[in-house]
Structures are given as C-alpha cells and as structure tokens.
Amino acid sequence: MLNETVFRSEDVPPADRFGYWAERLRKTHAPVTLSSKHTHDFRFTQRVLDLGSVSLWPATFEQVTIRRTPKLIRQSDPELYHMSLVVMGTGAGTWDDGEATYRPSDLHINDSAVPWEIRTGAEPVTALGLEIPKALLPLPRAVSGRPLPRLVTSREGTGALLCDLLTRLASHPDQFQPSDGPRLGTAVTHLVAALFAHLLEAEKSLPPETHQRALILRVKNFIRRHMHDPQLTPSVVAAAHHISVSYLHRLFQEEEITVAAWIRRLRLEAACRDLADPALGDVPIHVIGTRWGFPRAAEFSRAFRSAYGMPPRDYRHLSQTSPAL
Structure with a gap:
C-alpha cells in the first residue's frame, strides 16, 4: 500500500479543530488564512499520499473561505502548483484576473505565487488535492511563467486521463507498494506537464520523454477501460x-x-x-x-x-x- 497519513478533526478537541485544519492546509499547500461558519466544531478528514516529491491529498471538509494573500506570498512561497478535482460539493474562486465556479468533476488550478480566494458552498466538499513543485515540470521558463486557466474540464483529453489516475490512486492505494510512490509521482508530473502545455498551446515545447510517458498512460487507461x-x-x-x-x-x-x-x-x-x-x-x-x-x-x-x-x-x-x- 502507498504510504498514507490520515488526519481527522476527531483527533483533537472541538475547539481546536478549525485551527488544526488551518495548520493542515499550511503544511500541505502554503500559508493561508481561513474563515468558516463552523469554527466552533469544524469537521474534516484528510489523507496524504506520498508520491515522492508530489503529494496527493483527498479531503472532505465543511464550509470554508480560504485566502492566499500578497502578504502571505511575500512571507513564504513554496513555488507549487496546486490542483483540486472536485468530487462532491461546490465552490467559487476569485483572482485579480477573474472568477470561476466549481462543481463536481471540475478541476481547478492555483499557483502558490498568485493571490486567490476560494469559497466553498454550504454543503461539505470532497476534493482530491495535488501539490507539484514547479521545478519538476519540464516546461520552458517562457511557458511556465504564463498564467494558466483556473478551470479545466476533467471529461476529455489529458485532463480526463489525469483525473482518472488521481481517482484511482486515491480510491485504491492498496493496489500499489510504498516503493511505487516516486514512480507514480513522476507519471503524474508528466501528465500535468502535458496538460499545462496543451492549455498554453505549447505542446511542442515538451521533451520527448514527457510525450512518451503521457502516451503510455493514455494506452494503459485505454486498456483498463476495454x-x-x-x-x-x-x-x-x-x-x-x-x-x-x-x-x-x-x-x-x-x-x-x-x-x-x-x-x-x-x-x-x-x-x-x-x-x-x-x-x-x-x-x-x-x-x-x-x-x-x-x-x-x-x-x-x-x-x-x-x-x-x-x-x-x-x-x-x-x-x-x-x-x-
């Protein structure tokens, strides 16, 4: 089974649960500020799967507003791309250049160097969070510095392939060994690079290895479905x-x-x-x-x-x- 660490609000007293969730987000992604209607007894679960330099964290949590402010960015920037696949619930994101609304099966992308605010709906949210260091993505500097779309479909193309892989890893970590973690992290990284290159219309900038790994993953996904x-x-x-x-x-x-x-x-x-x-x-x-x-x-x-x-x-x-x- 993949190395997995589980965190639950029940691990601490009710009065400490909201602060515990805030600390989990700071450690999992980056320093953020939070507010919620449930600060008196905030309920959540989070599983952190070790994929080498990449981490995947399925989580379920109650209504919350999360902000990554310019001040927090100046204080600390882990230089990560964050992606979340919404499994259940809804949310909305705001950036200086626009807004996006998220529903189940939507995939949203954040940059730890960009200010943002995410507001979830009244019902609990289940999402698969993914953290990837920017340095791991084989994208030219001129491409990696360009802004990415905030909302991506998970229903077709590379986005669907990436979400299928993340869902399988989160649902069946028992099908893999701990030693598979870094290899799977590399596979996820190549898929994210292929997705970003497609979104930025820069597929030709990818190295041959990334094209090849993405093709292998597409082939394997096709075989599993048929x-x-x-x-x-x-x-x-x-x-x-x-x-x-x-x-x-x-x-x-x-x-x-x-x-x-x-x-x-x-x-x-x-x-x-x-x-x-x-x-x-x-x-x-x-x-x-x-x-x-x-x-x-x-x-x-x-x-x-x-x-x-x-x-x-x-x-x-x-x-x-x-x-x-």
Missing part, C-alpha cells in the same frame, strides 16, 4: 492510438512486460477481486471469466492456474475463508 473485451489485442490498442504495433511494444519495454501480458495480468487481477467478493459468491466462475475477457472457461482456468498456482474455484474458496489471502 479489458473486458475479448477482442482487445496489441493491434487494437495500437490502432486506437494511431501508432504501429512495433512502436507500442517499444513503449512497453521500460515496463518490463509485454502488452499482451499486461492485458492478461489486469484481467486476472480483476477476476481475482470478483472471486474474492462474497457478494459475488453465487456468480458462476465462467461468468466472471467472461466478464474479464476470457470467453472460454478452459482458457480462463489455464491462465488463472498459471498465474496463481491454483484453479479459480480453489482461489474463491480460500479467499473467502482465509483473511490472509
């Missing part, structure tokens, strides 16, 4: 991304696994989760195999036994009787 399709093959994946099969295989050389093997592993991992789910205990094993791209029961059984050393039926039995499996 792995239930038994017709999903390297040829289909390559055609969907307008690249040759040989280039697709070269992209995966650094992954130390072939494309076909990666597809098979994802399918088997998904089947494992279904087999271990007590709620699916009455679903026939061949149906689970078909659901995850194995339309023939014998093929599913052979692949499963080869990967896990036992047939699917035995795995289901053991996983539902042994918590350690």
